[in-house]
Amino acid sequence: MATAVELLDAHGIDGLTMRRLADRLGSGAMSLYWHVDSKEEIFDLALDAVLAYRAPPQSMEFRDWRGEVVHMLEDWRASMLRHPWSASLLPRRALGPNILGRLELLGKTLSRAGVADADLNVAIWSLWNYVIGATFTRASFDRSDDDRAAAQQRLTGLSEHFPTIERSRLLLDGDWEGTFRNGLDFLLDGLAPKT
Known part of the structure; x- marks a missing residue:
């Protein structure tokens, strides 16, 4: 292979x-x-x-379930970014043992964290969709600093039509890692068991 x-x-x-x-x-x-x-x-x-999962080193300890899930999903994303073709193939291929193993580990971790069985599939598929979408976007939307600046400049001229994204400077945002992690935190906050 x-x-x-x-x-x-x-x-x-x-x-x-x-x-x-x-x-x-x-x-x-x-x-x-x-x-x-x-x-x-x-x-x-x-x-x-x-897409074989690279488990964390033995010395790495997670304080809670979120740390485990973040590591799993960051590893998955990193694997797909090393092999950009994988993000476009994944949704239409048979699921092999490595991919199924990832999903099993994710499901087991979420279940231990208190995600109810009735919500487990929604949680897994939501995280799956997030990782694939973020990876595909990162692999296909990578623009140079000059290209992003030119796009933002064009957007500034259209600010009356697109005031929110112009104000947030969306097209200048090149912090792919930070965006991925913050978005993942939003999702995981919603999955956290309610006390």
Whole structure:
């Protein structure tokens, strides 16, 4: 799978062909079908490979469930940012053991934190959607400082139509990490058990 991942990283989804993969492996394209049924299966396997969860070091202790969830989701996002093609593949692929393991760990942690079983699916899917959306936006909306400044300048000229986003300087905000973490805090505040 490492070779398929390298090709996806270098050429994207459209750049992965059976011929290119076979050439890189030093074999014929037809011989690949002894190992996989289709290119779609390669996508499934490559996606699952890059989304393997990297548990925190033993020395890292979490004070509460939020720390665990934040680590899980930041690790997931970091994995997808290292392999930008993964964010667009994830919603339409089969879920492999690494992805299912992530979801199981997330569900177990939320359950231990007091999220009711009736709310567990909503919590998991909300966090899933947030991570994928934030990652996809980060990977596809990355603009230079000059591009953001020019867009904000155009927006300033239209401030009578878009006063709120002009005032908040939305188009100049390049703090992707801070935005991700603060948005995650908003979500987790809503998931916190009510006392």
